[in-house]
Amino acid sequence: GQQVMQIPQYQHVQEGEDFTTYCNSSTTLSNIQWYKQRPGGHPVFLIQLVKSGEVKKQKRLTFQFGEAKKNSSLHITATQTTDVGTYFCAAEFFNNNDMRFGAGTRLTVKP
């Protein structure tokens, strides 16, 4: 079945360092969404990207959707301890309405 690959699986950074997680698909996506799950919590919706080459920002978070709509990234500038959690991308494909979640990137931040 259609899948979306997400890397890295884990990332440990010093507070103040930047962080990036990447998602890739072999087929063109309808859209891609990003979620954050804090330890012990449930996934919380962050953003949806729909257009080719789209870039959206939320404070220190920058989300990009590739020109071919096959890849996406989430970049956090100057991480803080509040950024700790697992970041998931979730891809929607054109031929169905299901979402496929990436494996997630677990971010830990050392104060």
Add this chain to the structure above:
Amino acid sequence: SAVISQKPSRDICQRGTSLTIQCQVDSQVTMMFWYRQQPGQSLTLIATANQGSEATYESGFVIDKFPISRPNLTFSTLTVSNMSPEDSSIYLCSISLSNQPQHFGDGTRLSIL
């Protein structure tokens, strides 16, 4: 945005028993979904809960093991039947309005002894 109430929030069950998880939304929603998240893993879609008809199950999930009901546009249940330790997971319901992103309930943390 809609408020999603999922219960129970957690449970510890004996193997061979069944547990029904409820998902209540404070407004009518188009789509309701059930996911499983095994420890340290990503989310896997179990099924789409269809109002007034049988749920649409993903590969690897069957109705006998995970019967789902959706009697109206605000409520759904997922039953985990004949549980074994391998069913220990977080079970999450999510909702979506037409062409809108999904939003998740708090989840049910299930442990089977």
